[in-house]
Amino acid sequence: MTTLSVVMATFRGARWLPEQLASIARQTRRPDELVVSDDGSDDATPAVLADFARWAPFPVRILDGPRAGLADNFRHALEASRGDVIAWSDQDDIWLPAKLERCLDTLAGTGADLVHHAARVVDADAESLGFNHPDPRRTICLDPLQGDPWHVASGFATVFRRRLLDDLRHGRGLDRVAWDTRPNSHQTLRAMHHDHVVALIAFARGRRCELAEELALYRQHGANAAGAPTVRGAAAWWGALSIGADEFAIRADAARGYGVWLQSIGVSSGGYFERLARRWDRRAETYRDTDGATLGVRVTRGLGVLARRATGDHDYAATDRGGMGVAALAKDALATVIGTQA
Template identity: 40%
Template structure:
């Protein structure tokens, strides 16, 4: 088994050395480090070059001709990797020394396509902020047994390289978190593919310190229960319908991949499309609860029908989950439809 690390850099001189040092201190060293730099204008490339000269594993450094942005840059880096498995790596985090060893052990099951673990959120000086970026309950889950929608973070992933090398990522569905964003991120896409095509292993312990600072491309903001409820109450019909439309895009994407990969792989894509089609129906029914032209009595009746049909079942079984039921009930009871 060979494991590659796909590292993307862009003006990362401030924290890059600490991340590189944590790679060199792994108890199970990576078999290679592939770096794609997105046009840094600081000392990033100098730091990488010096590290490559003394690293205890091969280092490839690629400088992009034009800026790709983080998502496409990660896809490019992963596609250049030669290992059997790939670990996404941010330029500003720090890995626990046993990260790769712990993840490699989970691939003893050949059907495992993705290993994920929690991450500890820290400040710019690596001091804990008291938050953990969690993953589902530890253990190995069968195909389509993980939540269909889960906010996966690349820093927590090691995955089978063929998910990038054999499957075209250009037809990804939209990012469900942001209407104005490009297609879904590299980490979300890998999660979706792994859930449809094989098993996912979830480890219990945080194996990365996820550094928060003033130049994060993405971060881990803390949201209180009050804030989460306020978001639900102000989401409105347009937002709920948007989520249903995104689910429909997932269906179309999976059906397209099934046509590209006839045979057993295509059959799994079709099964995935069927699962997302069920989700689309539930989300479309949920959106009706937020229609501004319906009164509270009609909304309540629709909510009862959706609940009675299992629409709010467990998220890892394709349902909307109990929290969605609570949010929708609060929305209707408080009369905040708009």
């Protein structure tokens, strides 16, 4: 029988924690354990956890956290868990009753190693804000190195098999060497969080499924450690137009760092991330070479962008096939002609 651990990190979460704990207790498939690492909360969080542990319909273990930040707090709880399947849990969300059951069914039915589901974004009072995050529009399963390499499966909406972390170069799980040498995230430019680490390993070596079903309420209350995007739609597109060579170079460096780290822990990507880095290097070079150039040079560069697409170069393949997408093609063709701002 597959065993399931819910792994939670807490810090000053007393206001929101009771609702999340109650939603875990209401699951149609209850976890076999809840492991909580509390990072030195000085509010009522320890009391809330202790009270829940007394009546919870499954074992609850409460650990003293390492007091080294969110990611280390999650890793601490993960290392203490025993389940074959792990469900990350934040302290301030609300899980819908079928979350664990649907995720386990998906893992079993597809042979996947990681499942990532949609969630409804709500305010502090759990009232809908009218959009989802994550927001997969269809249910899809992907094999290793398929899909968008920049997509990070949000922890609170992720359930994964522990075997993803087995047989790494330094032993079972994320040992200190693997953890302390993890690369910087392309999102934050700081060491990757727990969920990004697992998402990257899953991208390189696992089968992943995205579920279009809403299985949680993702609460936004102004003090989230991480939150849903605040810029969407037309504003996001407009913001993307100001991104230029420097940002593309950062993305190239991130891809290279991902590949090097994966190789260091014994996960081969067959050169995938080096090729990805070169793709973004080319994009950065195109923008730098165009900036300040004459109109004739810019037009030539723009035609070159279109030619790479026309001749089958995969720079502009769909993002779910590892490319940069049609939107990037349009931006690059336009920006190279009118000149860049980078």
